[in-house]
Amino acid sequence: MEEESIVDQITPILKGYKRKRKNLIPILQDVQEKLHYLPLEAIIEVAGFFDIAPSAVYGVVTFYNQFRMVPPGKHPIKICLGTACHMKSGELVSEAWERELGIKIGEVTDDMEFDLERVACVGCCAMAPVAVVDEEVHGQVSPTKIQGIVSAIKREDEDELQEDKK
């Protein structure tokens, strides 16, 4: 199957909005939800829609933490380093994630399976330290728990692969 081009993918999103500047951030959010990141091509396309300079859109994209310009891994991992997580050894836990996956924060594994990102606070401070893996919030994450989380995901993927083969 041939992959849809980036422009083809975002045209339907743009159609749902009026050309009002206040729709810029919601559009970028929708585009990122669909593509999982904001490639330069998409930024240029969105700028064209509003008839503004791509640099203006780029300025907005780089201002907000939510937007990313590189593709994420298949299983994005967000490590919370909010105050409560930090005070409960979040730094040590985040290093343990880095060791387990062999990448630094902000990087993606070579096989594009996992990526690590640090976020300010996911609002689950009572469960600190917290990590969000595939949109699922894990509380009281200790270095020993990390291995379990990662191997559970890997096993699930393998099982799926086996199913597909059948």
Added chain:
Amino acid sequence: MNFKKIKNDAVSDWERFKSKKTTHVLVGTATCGRAAGALDVMDTLKQKIEKRGIDAEITQVGCMGHCYAEPLVIVAKPGLPAVIYGYVTPGIASVLVDSCLLKNDPCLEFALGALEDNELIPTIYDMPRFEYEQRLILRNCGNIDPRNINHYIANGGYAALQSIFKMTDKGVIDQIKKSGLRGRGGAGFNTGQKWEIARSAGGKSTYVICNADEGDPGAFMDRAILESDPHAVIEGMAIAAYAIGAASGYIYVRAEYPLAVQTVQHAIDQAEKLGILGHNILGSKFNFEIEIFRGSGAFVCGEETALIASIEGKRGMSHHRPPYPATSGLFGMPTVVNNVKTFATVPLIIDRGADWYNSIGTEGSKGTAVFALAGKVVNTGLVEVPMGITLRNVVQDVGGGVPHGKRFKAVQIGGPSGGCLPETALDLPVDFDSLKRAGAIFGSGGMVVLNEDNCIVEAARYFLDFTQKESCGKCTMCRLGTKHMLNMLEDIVHGNGKVEYLEQLTELAVDIKEGSLCGLGKTAPNPVITTIRYFRDEYEAHIIEKRCPALQCKDLIAYYILPDKCERSCDSCVGVCTTESIFSGKKRIKVIDQDKCVKCDTCVAACPPEYNAIIRISPSSTVPETEKRPQ
């Protein structure tokens, strides 16, 4: 539809929910509950109940505030008192079904307490914390189904909105002014006054914005309220809109709170369906609609002018005030921006009267305060207390103090813009003005407790690292000043600090405060100022002795295995060491190769508590000479 009919329907729905004819099982599934595994618990309950063919109804409710004991489950069974169970796992859930639902054993071994008076066990209201707690803003959280508008209405919801149609807009503002309500977002501006300015500014259109951009790390009460009682916020916004003559409003929620966004959207849809939002609300001439705007993760957007820029599709940079948003805000129109908790309080004031609200709290700060207790404290979770009780009451009596017999060190209030207050400040009353005098700010209400293991300099560095990254870059002092402060703090925690830094930090702090436009820059130095003020000795220990008193700063500590405590035949530390830097030396006593150790702390966790042989030593140069690894 008229309100009477809506209310009647709601009450009968609620009575069915509360009736003791069938068994009701309530599961707390706000984000923190989910993080603890509440959804797995609910699945187990569902499957088991179905399998056993039990007649019981499962309902998802919001946050009950007892986050430390999540996941929480409430069982209300005919013939038994309603009991709340804590720390529920799927295993415990299936025991509950088999013993409690199927037979009549209330499983008291898993219970936190009962929810009503009974002869079996004490209620949770008998817990010492409820002596201080007074839940107004959190009145419905955890008690009602946030996805069912009827539950809100049956508990008195939207009655205030209905009643203001008999009042003039000015009458509403007078009530709010008289109540003394001050904004719960942190600055504590008088809410009624803000509304009055917006009303008399006379724009073509006016706006109401709910600030739910809870970017302050360590605070989560706005999320909990939106997830547990969204209609209270919507009603408060509608009342504000009526008072200032606004026809549209925005709720600015962080995109990091997907469940809150979902819950609020659902609530808005339901309210529209009943004619509580939209055109001719409840048969009046008043029109108001609410749109959700998902914030994209920028701390500075909690500042009102930056928040407005963000809704307008721009970079979230703040601008000079005045003009204040109340006169010229969103799209240049008068705009009222209030916090989630402020709006959630408004219906109560209209309902019960300004005098009632005025009687709670202190002279200058009326009403209650919601705190998100987190960090090194036993009862993490949401706490609501009247203004004016002491910090000690909140931390020790409601929060249960510091766990594991550790010593209390400081309490951090107001997030990165707030300050760290020591033991001696614990007798301060909690209100806007006292906290400000002590160097902290009320902030949004995040309260993180630090114990003796937390390094105070590292905490200050952490907060500055955060604000420095989040500075929008407009004001030079904030953009560059915070960076310089951060550099100095990093030098100190890495053991490269100089004595003159303390003077320079204090000086720079004043300059940054004076040279910044918005609240971010004006408050960013607070953590540094307060920690230098109250914990100067710790700074000096780092700089002069290269010693971290809390044994936390990695560059200043070393790990060491006490030879006379090491059990020798146990290999736990060797097995877990992430860099293979622990080996068996003479007589099989374990030794750490200091050159290879990355100080990951894993061995300390692995060493069985009955030996407790691994310690941290600071300064690192004082670690005893150990034998070298055999080649």
